[in-house]
């Protein structure tokens with residue numbers, strides 16, 4: 001048997017990885033030629049790789065390690081739960097303490113009457129659940145023709161057939177025959193890229209009204225729900241204009257359409273409040289949760305459901321024929337519960353709001369003075385900068401979209417900073433516990449990377465507008 005060890009030379013690990021491990025969202029052959037970067041340990045906001053580099057993780061893994069890496073409390077809770085009750089299901093009229101306690105805690109933290117939790121193993125699964133939930137809800141209400149779910153282009157809702165269909169990522173739809181039937185997409189509120197000569201406020205209203213037009217086109221009697229991320233994450237940390245969400249809310253209310261807020265990234269403190277819906281002033285019927293729920297220490301997600309939707313389905317006189325082996329997995333639930341406890345005990349929301357956000361905001365916005373940067377956005381601790389050859393006109397580069405972003409990301413990697421690129425936009429989502437001095441390191445490495453990227457573009461003649 002192959003020993004799993006951190007002491008194999010990097011080259012050998014890379015060769016085994018290339019031979020046997022197929023990576024998500026990756027061109028396998030290109031990675032095999034280059035060799036994966038191998039992360040061996042992590043503590044706080046820093047990763048260590050197999051070559052001993054200390055890398056500041058500006059993405060908290062994949063937007064999830066909100067309390068930072070290497071928490072002993074969470075390790076101990078997991079170990080204890082494995083000994084006490086490693087697994088039991090919640091299908092056949094049984095329950096267990098971690099699933100119960102976590103659901104009660106989520107209900108306490110969630111706004112309004114979002115009082116019921118259906119567990120999944122991930123955000124994608126939870127969004128698949130949401131498709132089942134909203135269609136079942138309208139069935140029970142005697143309106144089985146209300147099936148269509150309206151979503152946004154460039155939204156991200158996961159990678160299962162359902163999740164990727166709800167999402168509006170064209171490279172994902174292009175593979176595997178997506179979207180599945182009865183999911184339709186409207187435009188995104190991405191003013192920087194698509195706003196033309198409109199003000200952000202005008203553009204926000206215009207994009208929200210695409211929902212109304214789509215409902216009118218299909219007929220409200222066919223539309224089950226609208227789903228959106230309060231702030232698009234994987235799409236490039238796109239903060240909608242202030243006019244957008246109030247108008248979406250008005251339209252959902254007017255036509256009796258269920259509103260699903262996908263809070264997988266924005267939940268549990270990322271925007272400075274418990275949920276992005278609170279930050280953006282939305283009243284969803286269902287929220288999708290995952291990622292920060294356990295700070296990524298264990299895989300768990302779920303749907304948080306309002307009283308009316310829950311009572312309708314629970315009182316239908318029939319089973320809800322849906323569930324996962326690992327719905328409410330006791331180890332994951334115990335870890336998530338402890339994670340929520342840490343966020344409260346350590347006042348992490350207060351830290352985000354009063355310390356980390358204001359400090360990072362000042363330094364992040366100053367990046368907009370860099371010759372390569374157009375706008376710099378930051379809500380709570382999720383931020384983005386738009387790279388552009390000409391800020392005045394918000395121009396795109398002449399090179400294929402993503403060329404410049406990828407070059408910038410590679411400079412960041414070389415400078416021991418994880419900052420991701422989405423097209424030619426750079427994004428961050430650091431652990432919520434990041435301190436001002438760690439923010440200084442982040443900004444210093446980001447600035448150095450932008451400088452190097454800019455110099456490289458200049459010398460390669462790529463500083464050209466489309």
Ligand SMILES: *Cc1c(COP(=O)(O)O)cnc(C)c1O
Pocket residue numbers: 121122123124125127156157158159229233234262263264265290291301
């Ligand atoms: C990551 C993400 C998902 C998918 O979650 P997984 O745990 O990767 O399945 C869904 N929605 C949003 C908004 C996400 O960012």
